[in-house]
Amino acid sequence: MSKMQSVLGHSEACCNIPPIISKGYKEKGTFETINGLKYYVTGSPDAKKAIIFVYDIFGYFPQTLQGADILASSPEGYQVLIPDFFEGEPANIAWYPPETDDQKAKLGGWFPSHGPPTGVAKIPKVLEDVQETYGKKTFGAVGFCWGGKVVSVTSGEDTPWKAVASTSPSMMDPEDAAKITIPTMCLPSMGEKPEMVDPWKKALKVDNFVERFDDQLHGWMSARADLEDERVKEEYKRGYRLFLEWFAKHL
Known part of the structure; x- marks a missing residue:
């Protein structure tokens, strides 16, 4: 297990990271179908705390499962x-970044029927089905890019989450931030400019931790993470360490 110094004041034991596999990762969990919806499930089914992992637009990638x-x-x-959330219809990673007319057309055609509101609408049933299957849980959530918007929007009044975290968040809106009622962590990449992040952070009224990863691409903790690059691998590990510290403190 890799050891890193705590920055949130929690004990090291909570947050040591297994060795990061750069290529050929074999997932430790299983794919299950619960009430007709596919899930990747990892960790103890008897755990009293659960984290709903809201992926990016590319769905299940090895870096995401890791x-x-x-x-x-x-x-x-x-x-x-x-x-x-996309029920077998994720975006094709070859469409991103959308630089050519073809890429723009394909991503633009996919997005209207797969926008964040579709994820937000699924959350209540997801939580109901998870608890019917595995028992009562206290929930946290992590959001990646697209998932960051879903998590932000569902963190307001009557939120089902006790604490949340996001990275490379898409469509940052200070109005969303102002409504958040629970502890919130955000790890923006170089793709989220200060003029997007700063008003969002300023609008928060809750315990929060925001740290920029200015040398990392949008999506460096999920599908777009090039873990064969040592710097990306190091920051991927550090990002997940921060997530673990946050949930150890707040979940």
Whole structure:
């Protein structure tokens, strides 16, 4: 397990990270179908705390599954679940970044029927189905890019989450931030400019931690993470360590 110094004041034991696999990662969890929806499920099914992992637009990638397994490895004891919000229809990573007319057309055609509101609408049933299957849970959530918007929007009044975290968040809106009622962590990349992030952070009225990763691409903790690059690998690991510290403190 890799050891890193705590920045949030929590003990090292909570947050040590398994070795990061750069290529050929074999997931530790399983794919399950719960009431007709596919999930990636990792960690103890008997855990009283669960983290709903809201992926990016590219769905299930090895870097994403490894991230879920890292969260599930914590001695704090989390079950981590990645619902297939896109129901087998993720965006093609070859469309991003959308630079050519063809890429723009394909991503633009996909997005209207797969926008964040579709994810937000699925959350209540996801939580109901998870608890019917595995028992009562206290929930946190992590959001990646597209998922960051879903998590932000569902963190207001009557939120089902006790604490949340996001990275490379898409469509940052200070109006969303002002409504958040629970502890919130955000790890923006170089793709989220200060003029997007700063008003969002300023609008927060809750315990929060925001740290920019200015040398990392949008999506460096999920599908777009090039873990064969040592710097990306190091920051991927550090990002997940921060997530674990946050949930050890707040979940």
